Amino acid sequence: MSRVLVTGGCGFIGSHLCLALRSAGHAVRVLDDLSSGSEENLAPGAELILGDVADPATASLVMEGVDLCFHLAAIASVERGALDWLGTHRANLTGAITVMDAARARRIPVIYASSAAIYGDAATLPITEDTPPRPLSAYGADKLGCELHARAAGVVHGIPTLGLRFFNVFGPRQDPRSPYSGVISIFCDRLSRGEAVTIHGDGSQTRDFVPVAQVVAALLAAPRAASVMAPVVNVCTGQATSVRMLAEMLEQACGARGAIRHGPPRSGEIRHSIGSPARAGELLGLGAPPDLRDGLGEVLAWL
Ligand code: NAD
Ligand code: UD2
Known part of the structure; x- marks a missing residue:
């Protein structure tokens, strides 16, 4: 059994992940500020710590005794990124760096949520992980920033990470x-x-609309593929x-x-967003x- 931290565990994707982790017998701690999530979503048996993911003292506290971190907390909206550029930046990029920095102190791997928004309007479809990133939004730019900092986490600090580029998740x-x-x-x-x-x-x-069950399967498979090379994987259907x-x-x-x-x-507006699920099949064994x-x-x- 592992002791797992899930940031954003009271949100949509995080709550499904926490249920799956609890069913598999893991001890789960959630860090959430309930800004878009709800306490009703907390998985039975999970511990909730209320706080801001971009606060270094909080991030350090919630990492105590943890073996693995899933970082999902973010303001998950392209439109909100346009309305509140700096506020969403703080949650979405400063929050991710704060989590990676706290993970560095404890030397634990971080699996984090990236997004199809990093690609912008890709010239060719389907989009593979080698398609050049050209975000068209502050939200997409910050998610790309998370990936670049994950690379620094691996190269400079030896922290294994894996970024999951979720397409349009629903459920x-x-x-x-x-x-x-x-x-x-x-x-x-x-x-x-x-x-x-x-x-x-x-x-x-x-x-490319992805059912949340597929996203949870990707998250559960991610830790064994995390590395200091900071791999990134599309989570999509094609x-x-x-x-x-x-x-x-x-x-x-x-x-x-x-x-x-x-x-x-x-x-x-991004016109077309269709991903290739080939790497997720190879690296994470997703069907x-x-x-x-x-x-x-x-x-x-x-x-
Ligand atoms: P959500 O809004 O349901 O969940 C996000 C959770 O993070 C909420 O519980 C919210 O209260 C919490 N949170 C927000 N800011 C916080 C902060 N500063 N400190 C602590 N907690 C904070 O969104 P979701 O759809 O479950 O998204 C989860 C992750 O997946 C996000 O990183 C999002 O950007 C990413 N993502 C989602 C989709 C999608 O289609 N839903 C696609 C691509 C990427
Ligand atoms: C982006 C990301 C997604 C995720 C999400 C934030 C892309 C391709 N996807 O999703 O991965 O990070 O942001 O959680 O960047 N629409 C309407 N009417 C409505 C609402 C939406 O027509 O009432 C359209 C909207 O214009 C868009 C599509 O529906 O064309 C999907 O919109 P969305 O807000 O669900 O997600 P999107 O694509 O911005």
Whole structure:
């Protein structure tokens, strides 16, 4: 049994990870400031320490007696990064450096959340880990910064890390009521209540929607692939879904009619984001994810 720290463990992805870690018999400590997460999400038997991941004293305290750290705490929104550039930077990049620095003192590996946002609008699809990073947002720039600092953690301080470039993750417990939430949780919530949804732009932009179970499988497999070379791995399906197609699938599933509206496109919108899951297959042994429709059904059943 390991003693594991999960930052952001009261959030969407973190809460699923903590449940899986507890089921596997690990002792789990969570650091969370509950800014977007909720105490209701805390996995049974996990210890919660309330605090800010960018505070060095807190990060050092929560690392005590820990063998491994999953760093997921962040302000997980491109739009919030545009509204509060400096505040999100503090949580997203200073927070990651603070965690890596505290891990350095205790010499423990760090598995951290990166994002497909680091790629921006890639010239060729599907996106592999060798596609040049060209973020189009402060959020993406900070996630890329996490990867560069993870490299420093390995080269300068000998700390093993692994960065998981999550594509667009969805599943139960993704906060449906936050305007900054993922598109699937917003659309499922509104359509299931008979309310209209707004597509930003014409809806032809595509995304690679990954079920949270696939993300948890990647996180659980990550520690054995962590190294001082600071590897990074896409967590994606390789399947493209346009936002328009998604809205129509959900409209049909919810029995809603005429509920799709269009608004202005988002500034800095990424047009197409489809990843190659090949490296995740080789390095983490990830298999094919479940079908998108099954995953959408799980979200609707949870609401
Ligand atoms: P989430 O908002 O549900 O969870 C983030 C958690 O971090 C929340 O519980 C929040 O309260 C906590 N937190 C935020 N700032 C904090 C701080 N300064 N100190 C302590 N705790 C803090 O988001 P999520 O979707 O579960 O995302 C988890 C991670 O995965 C994030 O790093 C996010 O950037 C990354 N990611 C998510 C997606 C996605 O599609 N959901 C895709 C790519 C990457
Ligand atoms: C980015 C990252 C993702 C993750 C997330 C933050 C990319 C490709 N993905 O997701 O990995 O880090 O940020 O958690 O960078 N949309 C609508 N109507 C709505 C809401 C969204 O049309 O009401 C559209 C939106 O314009 C976009 C798509 O849906 O084209 C997905 O938006 P999102 O906010 O769910 O996620 P995205 O792609 O910004």
